[in-house]
Amino acid sequence: MALSASSTVGEWIDHPVGGRIFGAVLEQAGASAEALAPARNLPLGQLVTLSNGQFPAExxxxxVAAYRAEAPEDAEDDAPAAAPGTGPWVEQIIPGRFTGQTVIVTGAASGIGRAVASRVAREGGRVVAVDLAKEKLDELVEALSGAEVVAVAGDITSSESVEExxxxxxxxxxxxxxxxxxxDDxxxxxxxTDATWERVMRVNVDGTMRLMRAVVPxxxxxxxxxxxxxxxxxxxxxxxxxxxxTASKHAVVGLTKSSAVMYAGxxxxxxxxxxxxVATGIRVPAQAxxxxxxxxxFMGNIPGVATAEHLAASITFLLSRDAVNLNGAIVASDGGWSAV
Ligand SMILES: NC(=O)c1ccc[n+]([C@@H]2O[C@H](COP(=O)([O-])OP(=O)(O)OC[C@H]3O[C@@H](n4cnc5c(N)ncnc54)[C@H](O)[C@@H]3O)[C@@H](O)[C@H]2O)c1
Structure with a gap:
């Protein structure tokens, strides 16, 4: 099988030529194939996002260039395209799923939020894309030209931004x-520290609650x-x-369940x-x-790392009208980690 940037990390590691080249690069970087076990199912190109710059696009x-040079006959052996619905998962747009609907997406400049905003917009929705990062929001609007995306650069914890x-x-x-x-760290x-506690609770809990409170009426x-x-x-x-x-995300679960009960019917x-x-650019502070x-x-229990598009598939399902019979559900989109 010919390898490319969209082949998975596992396919690279297991390939006789690709595995040798990849192993040498990892060794040079002081890493090992074992350390990449959770990323085995991700396309190689996703390592750029996952590694926060340690594994650059170059x-x-x-x-890929070294592999093509060493196995030219392999590289030319174009495998027949997989039949629709088989082979590795690829995002499949559901045309018109959000047509006529306005969807607010926070954290839309990066990672999971960006993937959600992009998918809703490409499925016909009008997206209000919210983030602190104005430049990256502008890039999103540009990337989705033709779709209806309104960027709001603001902080979800500020009342002025929520009003905007x-x-x-x-x-x-x-x-x-x-x-x-x-x-957190x-x-x-x-x-x-008080600063870490207050920052994490303010964004993850206060921000989430404030947006909910604003849209419910x-x-x-x-x-x-x-x-x-x-x-x-x-x-x-x-x-x-x-x-x-952990406390902040348990609070998000609490806000979700309480509101599901309060507004049922x-x-x-x-x-x-x-x-x-999930392979995103989320900043992880130096570990305590x-x-x-x-x-x-405990991290050995993680079955694998997902892409932002994988999460967008779960989130847009719940945002869509097909979530008709779901209320108060906490859907683990984690490859089965929570079942361990
Ligand atoms: N990446 C993971 O492995 C993972 C795992 C579990 C849960 N999550 C959750 O998924 C969500 C998205 O994470 P991600 O990995 O895509 O991260 P990310 O850092 O790639 O994206 C988060 C975005 O939120 C924006 N943001 C942060 N504070 C904000 C504020 N006060 N106002 C407006 N925008 C703000 C950031 O600018 C950033 O663009 C988060 O709630 C995170 O806790 C992520």
């Missing part, structure tokens, strides 16, 4: 995806609306992140997605010593 290009988001949305908000969030309670009046909050594996268990992030549905490991070491041994 390295991927270099690997509502103004940008206009008369009707059909769905809200609360995706923006930040990580894996610290245990005795390592927590309009949804109640319309007797229709879907809210999807992004929790985390850390909203389901105590071994996936530090105390602050009003036409509003509130659900959450709990992602496992005690908590980081303590959590390290």
């Amino acid at each position: 390295m991927v290009d270099g690997l 988001i509502l103004r940008a949305a206009g008369d009707r908000v059909d769905a809200l995806a609360n995706v923006a969030g930040i990580m 894996m610290g245990a309670v005795h390592e927590l 309009g949804m109640l009046a319309a007797r229709s609306g879907r809210i999807v909050n992004v929790a985390s594996e850390a909203g389901l268990r105590g071994s996936a992140a530090g105390a602050a992030y 009003t036409g509003i549905q509130v659900n959450a997605v709990a992602p496992g490991g 010593e005690f908590g980081g070491a303590r959590l390290g041994k």
Whole structure:
């Protein structure tokens, strides 16, 4: 089988020629194939995002070029295209799924939020894309030219920004995806600074609640609306992140379940997605010593790392009208991690 940047890390590692070339590059970088085990099912090109610059795009290009030079006959052996619905998963747009709907997506400049905003827009929705990062939002709007995307550069924890988001949305908000969030440093309670606690709770909990609070009156009046909050594996268990992030994501689960009960029967549905490991640019601060070491041994249970598009598939399903019978569900989109 011919290897390319879209072949998975596992296919590269297992290939007689590709595996040797890849192994040499990893060795040079002081890494090993074992360390990449959770990323085996990801396309090689995703390592650029996953590694936060340690595995740059030039390295991927270099690997593919070295492979083609060493196995030219292999590279030319174009395998027949897989039949539709078989082979590795590829994002499949459902045309018109969000036509006529306005969807607010927070954290839309990067990672999971960007993938959600992009998919909703390409499926016909009008997207209000919210993020702190103005330049990256502008890039998103440019990348989706032809689709209806309104960028709001703002902070979900500020009341002014929330008002601006509502103004940008206009008369009707059909769905809200609360995706923006930040990580902690894996610290245990005795390592927590007030600054880390306050920042993580402010963005992950206050920001999520404020957007929910802002859109609910309009949804109640319309007797229709879907809210999807992004929790985390850390909203389901105590071994996936530090105390602050874990507490914040348990609070997101609580907000989701409480609101599902409160608004049941009003036409509003509130659900959450709990992602496992996802290859995004999320900033992970330097690890706290005690908590980081303590959590390290649980990370072996992670079945694999997903892409932002994988998460967008789960989140857009819950944002869509096909979520008709779901309310208060915390959908683990984690490759089975939560079942371990
Ligand atoms: N990446 C993972 O492995 C993972 C796992 C579980 C849960 N999650 C959750 O998924 C969500 C998205 O994470 P991601 O990995 O895509 O991260 P990311 O860093 O790639 O994207 C998050 C975006 O949110 C924005 N943001 C942060 N604070 C904001 C604020 N106050 N106002 C407006 N925008 C703000 C950031 O600018 C960034 O663009 C987060 O809630 C995160 O906790 C991620």
